Amino acid sequence: MKMKKIAGLFFVIFWALYLSGCSMFPAGPQPSDVNHWQVGTSAGRLGRLTENQLAQLKQAGFDCIEIGLDRIRSADDFAAKIEQARQLQQSAQITGIKIWSIHIPYGRDIDISLCDPANREKALEEVSRMISLCEYIKPEKLVIHASFEPVPENERAQRFEACKESLAVLVKTAAVYNARLTVECLPRTCLGNTSSEILDLINAIDGLEVCCDVNHLLQETPQEFIKRVGSPITTLHISDYDGVDERHWLPGQGIINWNNVLDSLVNIEYQGPFMFESAGTAREKIEVWNKLKTDYLLSVDK
Numbered sequence: 001m002k003m004k005k006i007a008g009l010f011f012v013i014f015w016a017l018y019l020s021g022c023s024m025f026p027a028g029p030q031p032s033d034v035n036h037w038q039v040g041t042s043a044g045r046l047g048r049l050t051e052n053q054l055a056q057l058k059q060a061g062f063d064c065i066e067i068g069l070d071r072i073r074s075a076d077d078f079a080a081k082i083e084q085a086r087q088l089q090q091s092a093q094i095t096g097i098k099i100w101s102i103h104i105p106y107g108r109d110i111d112i113s114l115c116d117p118a119n120r121e122k123a124l125e126e127v128s129r130m131i132s133l134c135e136y137i138k139p140e141k142l143v144i145h146a147s148f149e150p151v152p153e154n155e156r157a158q159r160f161e162a163c164k165e166s167l168a169v170l171v172k173t174a175a176v177y178n179a180r181l182t183v184e185c186l187p188r189t190c191l192g193n194t195s196s197e198i199l200d201l202i203n204a205i206d207g208l209e210v211c212c213d214v215n216h217l218l219q220e221t222p223q224e225f226i227k228r229v230g231s232p233i234t235t236l237h238i239s240d241y242d243g244v245d246e247r248h249w250l251p252g253q254g255i256i257n258w259n260n261v262l263d264s265l266v267n268i269e270y271q272g273p274f275m276f277e278s279a280g281t282a283r284e285k286i287e288v289w290n291k292l293k294t295d296y297l298l299s300v301d302k
């Protein structure tokens with residue numbers, strides 16, 4: 001009898017908490033989550049970004065940036081980059097802007113999917129040196145391309161396997177510096193040009209994350225890609241396109257349905273910044289971001 005009373009009491013408490021929307025029962029992803037996202041932009045390369053430029057980006061409304069790197073051609077060059085990296089981190093601290101990510105360069109001879117072991121090893125060595133700059137720059141993410149292009153169809157499977165081996169090594173190198181390696185979805189014949197190929201890579205490699213470049217998807221819509229790949233997407237490249245090839249236009253100038261893109265990101269509980277990699281001035285990007293947010297919140301409110 002006593003047990004029944006206790007069980008009844010628990011039942012009443014359970015429903016009272018449930019109906020009051022108690023945080024014991026989290027509501028799940030909400031459209032208003034977009035209000036908590038940071039906003040960022042790609043902002044030039046290491047060695048060419050001045051403190052003044054960082055201050056201007058901060059003033060325009062950006063929280064964080066992605067930087068690019070030039071190739072490392074010699075030991076002296078590497079030493080110079082270390083000095084530039086120290087200076088950049090100092091400028092970032094002074095101006096209050098975060099260096100969220102570093103984009104690893106890509107090219108014919110810096111391709112982690114090369115089949116020739118000696119050439120691939122050379123590429124891996126250079127990329128590893130670049131990753132070691134994280135000691136000074138301290139980014140959260142590194143963005144890498146799975147291959148250069150074109151990738152001939154008859155080489156694709158072999159190149160894919162070589163790429164997996166490389167990514168497995170580089171994920172570990174990045175982890176040494178507390179950075180996460182993200183593989184970017186790419187257009188045309190590049191490796192990683194569909195959600196299926198990206199899923200194949202992340203399922204094969206522990207700790208590998210994804211950079212979703214919404215203007216690189218030529219075989220599916222960005223929202224389809226985001227829905228399929230899900231939470232491993234931890235950073236973005238935001239721009240618009242015509243669906244035919246990458247264009248890097250300012251959002252709103254192409255065919256992307258931004259309400260659907262924002263909704264799919266909310267649904268995977270995306271936590272990273274809304275990172276522009278597009279044409280347009282700092283002011284235009286911030287204005288566009290505010291408009292995309294407002295339009296999306298209005299659309300889900302109807």
Ligand SMILES: [Zn+2]
Nearest residue numbers: 184213237277
């Ligand atoms: Zn990109």
